[in-house]
Structure formats: structure tokens, C-alpha cells
Amino acid sequence: MNRDQLFQEIVSKKSFLCVGLDTDLTKIPEHLLGEEDPIFAFNKEIVAATEDLCVAYKPNIAFYECYGTKGWESLRKTCEILPKNTLRIADAKRGDIGNTSKMYAQAFFDPAVSGLDFDAITIAPYMGEDSVTPFLEFENKWAIVLALTSNAGSKNFQNFANRGDKQLFEEVIDQVNTWGSTDNLMYVVGATRGEAFLNIRAHAPDHFLLVPGVGAQGGSLEDVCKYGMNAQCGLLVNSTRAIIYASSGRDFAEKAREEAIKVQKQMEAELIRKGIL
Numbered sequence: 001m002n003r004d005q006l007f008q009e010i011v012s013k014k015s016f017l018c019v020g021l022d023t024d025l026t027k028i029p030e031h032l033l034g035e036e037d038p039i040f041a042f043n044k045e046i047v048a049a050t051e052d053l054c055v056a057y058k059p060n061i062a063f064y065e066c067y068g069t070k071g072w073e074s075l076r077k078t079c080e081i082l083p084k085n086t087l088r089i090a091d092a093k094r095g096d097i098g099n100t101s102k103m104y105a106q107a108f109f110d111p112a113v114s115g116l117d118f119d120a121i122t123i124a125p126y127m128g129e130d131s132v133t134p135f136l137e138f139e140n141k142w143a144i145v146l147a148l149t150s151n152a153g154s155k156n157f158q159n160f161a162n163r164g165d166k167q168l169f170e171e172v173i174d175q176v177n178t179w180g181s182t183d184n185l186m187y188v189v190g191a192t193r194g195e196a197f198l199n200i201r202a203h204a205p206d207h208f209l210l211v212p213g214v215g216a217q218g219g220s221l222e223d224v225c226k227y228g229m230n231a232q233c234g235l236l237v238n239s240t241r242a243i244i245y246a247s248s249g250r251d252f253a254e255k256a257r258e259e260a261i262k263v264q265k266q267m268e269a270e271l272i273r274k275g276i277l
Contacts, residue, residue, distance in 0.1 A: 001087050001119050002140050003183050006208070007232050009055045009085055014268040014277060016233050017260065018056035018089065018210065020240030021046065021078065022063050027245055029252050039064070039074040045253040046244050047081055053260040056087035056236050058210075076115045087236070089144065089210070090118040098130035109138045120144050122188060122210070125172055129179055136180045144210050145176050147187040148196060173203040182206045189228070191219025191237070197227035205230060212238045221263070225270040233276055239263055 001009075010016050021043055025033070028042045035041040047057065059078060064071035082088045094104040104121075111117040120142035125132055135143040148169045161167050173187060189200050191213035200209065209228060213219035214237050221237060229235055243263070247255035271277045 001085075003208075003232075005085075006055065006087055010233050010271070011277065013053065013055055013264070014271060015053055015055055015264045016235050016237055016267055016271075017054040017263050018058050018087075018236045018238040019046070019050050019054045019243055019260065020091070020212075020238050021057055021059040021244065022240050023059075023074075023244070024063060027248070029248050029250060031250060037070075037074055037077070039067075039071070040077045042244075042252075043074075043078045044081060046256055047078075047083070049253040049257040050243070050260045051083045051086065053257070053264045054086065056089055056238075057082050058089040058091045058238055058240075061090055061092040079116050079118060087120055087142070088118045089120045089122070089142075090116070091122050093122050093124050093146065095124040095127055095131040097127065098134060101131050101134040105135045105138060105141075109135075109141050120186070122146065125176060129175075132176060133179055136184050142184055142186055143180065144186040144188055145172070147173055147189055147204075148200065149188060149190045149212075170199070170203055173200070177204065177207075182208075186210055186236075188212070191221075191224050195223070195227055197224065201228060201230070206232075206234070208234050208236060210236045210238065212240075214239055221266055221270070225274070229270065229274050231274075231276075233271065233274070237263075237267070 023039045023042055025038060028038060032038045032041050059075060064075040090108045106113045108116050108118045108121050121135060122144045123132055123135060125145050132143055186208040187204055189209045189211055191211045211224055214221050224237060243256050243259045246259045
């Protein structure tokens with residue numbers, strides 16, 4: 001999915017919702033545990049219930065690879081059923097020396113090699129340019145680089161100031177911008193940072209931002225849009241727990257849809273307020 005296609009989906013669905021598929025066997029409805037593949041069975045119903053309301057899905061790879069070969073098979077099957085008109089994000093947070101990153105890119109982007117065909121992958125940029133650029137060599141694929149995250153430990157490093165009080169996350173964005181373009185680079189920015197989006201937009205005015213932290217983590221969708229939305233929306237706001245675990249009963253998919261509708265309606269209002277709709 002390229003940038004124009006992504007924007008058209010946002011306009012068509014009146015939504016910039018990304019649904020996280022962090023599928024935890026200890027949290028899914030008990031009646032699914034008897035299925036041959038409970039993770040896939042859960043994901044399949046969540047996707048069917050929400051695909052017209054969101055523009056992206058984001059499986060967190062840790063929730064699959066912890067189960068070894070069975071988990072990877074669940075991930076492969078999940079990737080196959082994700083609608084082609086949604087951005088399919090592998091939340092893998094990879095990043096290593098160049099030849100290793102090339103293998104990671106093939107693992108998630110090249111179905112002929114791995115069986116996986118994601119559109120985007122999250123990347124930790126700490127090792128620098130050669131850890132990021134191999135992901136940018138795939139046409140119509142996206143590298144989503146960690147910039148300013150929402151976890152408490154982010155303050156250990158990301159706000160470190162050097163070179164005239166320039167913070168580390170600012171340096172990351174400025175340098176990564178030179179390695180790719182708005183057509184193949186996005187940034188992860190945590191929703192709990194509020195007004196920090198003004199600073200982010202000073203360094204990345206036109207890039208899409210993947211925004212976790214809205215909902216269960218306490219981030220405000222209104223603040224994210226106020227400070228972070230640009231002329232093409234420029235936001236993919238992720239919601240996981242509030243949607244996929246809205247119910248632990250047999251009505252889990254129905255309740256997930258109800259929660260997704262609530263978010264979509266809020267997003268529609270923000271898109272109208274911005275003049276995009």
C-alpha cells in the first residue's frame with residue numbers, strides 16, 4: 001500500500017484507526033481455547049468485525065513468536081486474511097547490522113522467502129543507517145521508526161539533549177529523514193506525549209505517524225489530532241486492548257466492533273474539523 005492509497009482509505013472509511021492484534025491466550029474468550037489454532041480463530045473474528053472501520057492492523061510479533069513454530073503459523077495465517085485495503089504492520093521492532101536487517105526485511109516483506117507479506121515493520125534505529133536502509137529497498141513497503149515512545153522508560157534515553165540542546169529523538173528523526181522519504185518512512189510517537197506532537201511535526205511535518213497509547217494507556221485522541229494531524233491526516237492511531245478485549249465472552253467480536261465504531265466516529269469528527277472530509 002502506497003501513501004496515496006493509504007490516504008484514500010482514510011477518506012473512504014472516515015477513519016485512521018489501526019487495530020492492534022496483540023493476541024494473548026490468557027485473555028481471549030475461553031471457548032476459543034478448544035480450537036485447533038485459538039490465536040488465529042480469535043484474530044479472524046476480530047478482523048471480520050472491524051475491517052470496514054480501520055485502515056491498518058498491527059500484530060505485535062512477540063505475542064506470536066513466544067509460541068515457536070505454532071505461533072509463527074498463526075501469524076502467517078493472520079497475515080493472509082488481513083484485508084489488502086488495510087496497511088498490514090508487523091510490530092517487530094527489528095534493527096541490526098546491515099546484512100542482518102536485510103534478512104529481517106525478507107522475513108516480513110518477501111512471501112517467497114518466508115510466507116509473510118506485511119506492508120510495514122517497526123524498527124529500532126539505535127544501530128544507525130545500515131540497520132534501517134535495508135527495509136527501504138522494498139517497493140511500496142514502509143519502515144516505521146521508533147522516535148518518541150509512550151512507555152515510562154523512554155525518558156532514559158529519548159530526551160537526552162546534546163548538540164545545542166537537541167534531543168535524541170529529534171536527532172533520530174532528522175537523520176532518518178535523509179535515508180528515505182514520506183513514501184516509505186513513518187515514525188512511532190506515543191499518544192501520551194500530547195503537545196510533544198508540535199515538536200515532532202517541526203521535524204517531520206509530512207510523514208505519517210503511528211500512534212500507540214490512546215485508550216487503555218490514557219492518551220487523548222483529541223490532543224493527538226490537535227497537535228499531530230496534517231493536511232493528509234498523517235496519523236495512524238492504534239488501539240488494542242480497548243477493542244480486542246472489550247468482552248471475554250462469546251460476544252467478543254460484536255463488542256470489539258462496538259468499541260471500534262466509537263473510535264471511528266471520533267476520528268470522523270476530527271477529520272471533518274481538519275477539513276479533510
